[in-house]
Amino acid sequence: MESEQLTLNLEKEKLVEMYTKMVEIRNFEEKVFELYGRNLVPGTIHLYAGEEAVAVGVCSNLRRDDYITSTHRGHGHCIAKGAQLKKIMAELLGKRTGYCEGKGGSMHIADFSIGMLGATAVVGAGIPIAVGAGLSAKLRGTDQVVACFFGDGASNQGTFHEGINMTSIWKLPVIFVCENNLYAMGTRQSRVMAIESIADRAVAYGIPGVAIDGNDVMAVHRTAREAVERARKGEGATLIECKTYRHKGHSRIDPARYRPNEEVEEWLRRDPIKRFKEKLLQTHTLTEAEIALAEKQALARVEEAVKFTMESPHPAPREALEDVYS
Amino acid sequence: MREITYREALREALREEMHRDKAVFLLGEDIGRYWGGAFKVTEGLAEEFGDERVRDAPISESAIIGTAVGAAITGMRPVAEIMFGDLTTLAMDQIANQAAKIRYMFGGQTSVPLVMRTPFGAGVNIASHHSQSLEAWFMHVPGLQVAVPSTPYDAKGLLKTAVRSDNPVVFCEHKLLYPIEGEVPEKEYTIPFGVADVKREGSDVTVVTTLYMVHKALNAARELEAEGISIEVVDPRTLTPLDKQTIIRSVKKTGRIVIVSEDCKTAGVSAEIAAIVAEEALDYLDAPIKRVAEPDTPIPFSPPLEQFVIPDERAIIEAVKEVV
Numbered sequence: 001m002e003s004e005q006l007t008l009n010l011e012k013e014k015l016v017e018m019y020t021k022m023v024e025i026r027n028f029e030e031k032v033f034e035l036y037g038r039n040l041v042p043g044t045i046h047l048y049a050g051e052e053a054v055a056v057g058v059c060s061n062l063r064r065d066d067y068i069t070s071t072h073r074g075h076g077h078c079i080a081k082g083a084q085l086k087k088i089m090a091e092l093l094g095k096r097t098g099y100c101e102g103k104g105g106s107m108h109i110a111d112f113s114i115g116m117l118g119a120t121a122v123v124g125a126g127i128p129i130a131v132g133a134g135l136s137a138k139l140r141g142t143d144q145v146v147a148c149f150f151g152d153g154a155s156n157q158g159t160f161h162e163g164i165n166m167t168s169i170w171k172l173p174v175i176f177v178c179e180n181n182l183y184a185m186g187t188r189q190s191r192v193m194a195i196e197s198i199a200d201r202a203v204a205y206g207i208p209g210v211a212i213d214g215n216d217v218m219a220v221h222r223t224a225r226e227a228v229e230r231a232r233k234g235e236g237a238t239l240i241e242c243k244t245y246r247h248k249g250h251s252r253i254d255p256a257r258y259r260p261n262e263e264v265e266e267w268l269r270r271d272p273i274k275r276f277k278e279k280l281l282q283t284h285t286l287t288e289a290e291i292a293l294a295e296k297q298a299l300a301r302v303e304e305a306v307k308f309t310m311e312s313p314h315p316a317p318r319e320a321l322e323d324v325y326s
Numbered sequence: 327m328r329e330i331t332y333r334e335a336l337r338e339a340l341r342e343e344m345h346r347d348k349a350v351f352l353l354g355e356d357i358g359r360y361w362g363g364a365f366k367v368t369e370g371l372a373e374e375f376g377d378e379r380v381r382d383a384p385i386s387e388s389a390i391i392g393t394a395v396g397a398a399i400t401g402m403r404p405v406a407e408i409m410f411g412d413l414t415t416l417a418m419d420q421i422a423n424q425a426a427k428i429r430y431m432f433g434g435q436t437s438v439p440l441v442m443r444t445p446f447g448a449g450v451n452i453a454s455h456h457s458q459s460l461e462a463w464f465m466h467v468p469g470l471q472v473a474v475p476s477t478p479y480d481a482k483g484l485l486k487t488a489v490r491s492d493n494p495v496v497f498c499e500h501k502l503l504y505p506i507e508g509e510v511p512e513k514e515y516t517i518p519f520g521v522a523d524v525k526r527e528g529s530d531v532t533v534v535t536t537l538y539m540v541h542k543a544l545n546a547a548r549e550l551e552a553e554g555i556s557i558e559v560v561d562p563r564t565l566t567p568l569d570k571q572t573i574i575r576s577v578k579k580t581g582r583i584v585i586v587s588e589d590c591k592t593a594g595v596s597a598e599i600a601a602i603v604a605e606e607a608l609d610y611l612d613a614p615i616k617r618v619a620e621p622d623t624p625i626p627f628s629p630p631l632e633q634f635v636i637p638d639e640r641a642i643i644e645a646v647k648e649v650v
Contacts, residue, residue: 112399122424129396136397323429
């Protein structure tokens with residue numbers, strides 16, 4: 001893991017934006033947790049809280065027309081790429097005004113207007129889709145890049161091998177972002193992999209692989225920037241393993257008893273938002289007042305999303321029959 | 327009119343569509359300049375359009391279809407080839423969970439204009455992993471279209487429609503059909519999905535069938551004609567969408583139906599068509615619905631074994647005689 005640097009060589013505006021996005025994701029997930037407890041969210045949810053530095057660190061390097069693919073734990077990716085909170089929240093509650101008009105729910109958010117190509121709930125299935133988006137960019141002669149988010153569990157799927165190999169031989173503009181939160185549902189990484197670092201697998205495909213502290217947003221940002229630049233220049237793919245941790249269980253019903261308390265406490269101490277905030281203050285990049293303002297704005301946007309969602313109608317039942325075919 | 331093979335008809339369709347639309351590209355194992363496709367359908371296309379647009383892929387069926395999905399939702403029109411229909415199993419998540427559902431589960435935000443071409447069918451003694459007919463699996467997945475051309479004319483017209491479709495199309499070919507010749511006009515044409523073709527008109531019994539079985543049914547019909555039995559052969563040409571009207575109209579005329587399909591009988595193509603006729607045209611039937619299909623076994627290797635399980639003209643004739 002890279003050590004934290006105390007220099008933040010980014011424009012202040014960008015840093016505020018990144019901090020705000022991280023707080024937005026956290027507030028959003030806390031609100032979803034609360035609404036779920038009040039029986040307002042049908043189905044299940046997989047919260048991104050604790051992993052915010054990954055989505056924000058990567059997406060802060062992307063243009064609006066760049067693509068991302070996402071997973072069942074995808075709210076954070078959507079928010080970081082620039083999706084509207086209200087349309088995500090409405091989708092989670094099965095409302096007509098949600099991104100997918102109530103057809104997708106938490107595990108299938110997409111916003112094609114910002115290059116968010118959708119979350120798939122089949123672990124690892126987004127990897128070849130990201131490869132295809134990269135191939136498409138290459139064939140169309142654009143310099144778009146694709147960030148493909150997936151977890152440690154997905155790296156044991158065949159799609160990981162097939163997809164990264166294909167990307168490598170065709171030098172496609174894809175950044176593979178492995179969010180290693182140590183557990184595939186309840187299965188600890190060490191029980192299903194004989195290696196410690198998933199980034200080591202990059203060697204097998206002849207692409208750069210790097211393992212970083214996924215709770216350090218600036219480390220993620222710097223690493224992803226380099227990968228995005230390589231991809232945009234036609235130099236091919238990078239595998240970035242971001243070591244991180246989910247604050248909650250796998251899904252809403254999971255109390256995560258398989259994780260030792262000391263481990264959870266250790267990772268909570270490494271909370272990516274707390275660390276970024278400390279860094280912003282230590283480097284005198286932002287004042288307490290500016291931080292407080294950013295936090296207040298983020299919270300207000302989440303509250304606004306909840307209000308919008310509560311006022312939104314459910315879809316008419318017969319809409320279930322629409323959009324099966326073009 | 328000129329006659330060309332089913333293989334040439336497919337190649338012409340691909341060539342014409344690639345000239346017409348730069349978004350169309352081909353992807354698959356050994357489809358490029360070194361081999362031209364296991365059944366030579368894409369032979370010469372890499373030389374004409376380049377290796378970028380006629381792209382040899384590693385042996386990674388799941389990533390081939392997944393890549394096609396990703397390209398399709400970002401502005402391209404991929405035509406992926408899976409070398410044998412049996413190997414679509416390896417890509418099943420991408421075709422059934424991703425390609426088929428992306429439009430629906432994302433609320434109609436996008437469409438998935440991809441074609442998966444693949445040859446099904448037995449008859450060349452290559453046993454259980456290269457001989458199955460799995461069309462019915464894809465009929466069972468809402469969101470997919472399923473084309474099943476039986477002639478060079480249908481193959482070309484339907485493939486051009488498949489490439490232009492904004493939906494994912496499973497384009498089922500049959501390996502015994504590739505060398506078959508038939509009339510194909512030089513002038514451009516397309517064939518709409520969901521329109522059956524009556525391959526032979528008749529008055530006594532309706533035979534509904536697809537792919538290579540159409541030819542066996544036509545042979546059977548010629549033999550039966552000599553015995554004074556008049557067979558109408560209805561070829562749906564696409565299983566999804568399915569032209570129920572033409573099937574039902576024919577049943578209303580003949581009062582008898584035999585459904586012939588090379589796939590397994592249980593929950594197969596013939597089961598679906600039989601159910602539709604039972605549901606919507608029972609009153610017009612003068613005899614029970616009869617099915618001729620594979621007897622629910624894997625496809626065996628040895629020629630006498632394979633011939634035993636694959637429906638032939640004799641089986642079709644016997645079935646017809648049971649209902650007249």
